[in-house]
Amino acid sequence: MDHDLLWDGPRPATRGPKPTLTLDRVVAAGIAIADAEGLGAVAMHRVAAELGVTKMSLYRYVPGKAELVALMVEQAVGAPPALAPGAWRAALTTWARALLARYLAHPWALEATVGPRPVGPVELGWMEAALGALAGTPLAGPERLDAVAVLAGHVRALVQQSAAADRPEAALSAAIAAPLARHGDRFPQLLAALAETAAAGAGDQAFEFGLALLLDGLAARIPA
The missing domain is CATH 1.10.10.60 (Homeodomain-like)
Known part of the structure; x- marks a missing residue:
């Protein structure tokens, strides 16, 4: 190569x-x-x-x-966005949202970025940018690398779902509507959660919800 x-x-x-x-x-x-x-x-x-x-x-x-x-x-995929120094949480939020947008525009890039392969400076630049956002924290090197890997994995998982179906939560609801109509008594928690989601109009928020959870977890490991 x-x-x-x-x-x-x-x-x-x-x-x-x-x-x-x-x-x-x-x-x-x-x-x-x-x-x-x-x-x-x-x-x-x-x-x-x-x-x-x-x-x-x-x-x-x-x-x-x-x-x-x-x-x-x-x-x-292009170069990563410029990240504001000092505020690691805001920087990683910007980073993750930008990576999501790039992958959504080119879903094939998921398949292209697994396994042994040539890796270029732009791709490594994304990792460098995210690690730079965490450079001022007391997290050790392995923790910083793992944090970036987990964030990237969250992005990739959501893109994979989106590539498989437009509005994945709506697609899932449509797919299970018929079975639930017949067997809903066996899945009361699922029915309740779906009903509350529909009433609140809060579907398809998995990316932001998951991102907030991941960043909350990082914040818990970083002393104030």
């Missing part, structure tokens, strides 16, 4: 015909395919066809699919 391409950018061509594309165009084409059809639809020959070039000519810009997908993640 060509990590230099991910970290240093393309090397200037020293011989051969003048390039007709740019690496950014190649990556953007891959993102467009993934946004429309999912990561599984991204292949070198497919990207080449979208750009009107041959598959072999595409290898002048990117050595393979692994590097292409890594570059797609870097471009699609």
